[in-house]
Amino acid sequence: MRPVRASRCPPRVSSRRTPLPPVPRTSRATALGGWWPEQRWGLDLSVIDGAVSAPQYEGPVRTCIGCRKRASVSELLRVVAVEGRVVVDERRRMPGRGAWLHLDPGCLTTASRRRAFPRALRVSGVLAVDGVEEYFDRRLGSDRGDKTDTRKSRVLPR
Template sequence: MTGPVRTCVGCRRRALNDELVRLVVAHGELVVDERRRLPGRGAWLHRDPACLVKAERKRAFPRALRVPGPLDTSAVRAALERLATEE
């Protein structure tokens, strides 16, 4: 692997950051940071919906992003579906 390596919060596998999407909390909402430039702590996730389900089940997002309480993942799910159709 060449380049930055990150760990998916869903499956816990390591991958190049080009294979993952970065998620951040912006204005209290979990959003996909497509340009990878938004400020704040980020969490990384494979584009695979199964990884999103695993992360939700483990309640990984609040822990990884260090925010209290649950986060709504509906915007992330929609973004992953959109990214899957673009590929």
């Protein structure tokens, strides 16, 4: 038999008269309800048909300078400042800073009243908006059903 060695530390004395109940062995994940967020937060993903996917990309989004609403590029009209005038960029390829506008006369008048064109195009001074107004008259006039033909007649050589 081995000799009992005296401990250097005094024996622990509990101040509690009754011992604590045993703690159940659970991990943090099971305590929260599961590993996955839908388990933890109690989400029911069975209501969604098919797989959960990222939102569909709908193309670039720009802000109309008239009404300040965001819309797809296909719904807006691009305008550019050229030599002190605002010009419509139908193909959206002209160089320089562009601004976007709904094809709505209300947005055009609001942008003109607020002086939004020089601010959006970052040009000092006043810009003439005649070109945009003519474009609106031509475009909306043909959409309304007017029979005026604004295209020049072209004579083909024989």
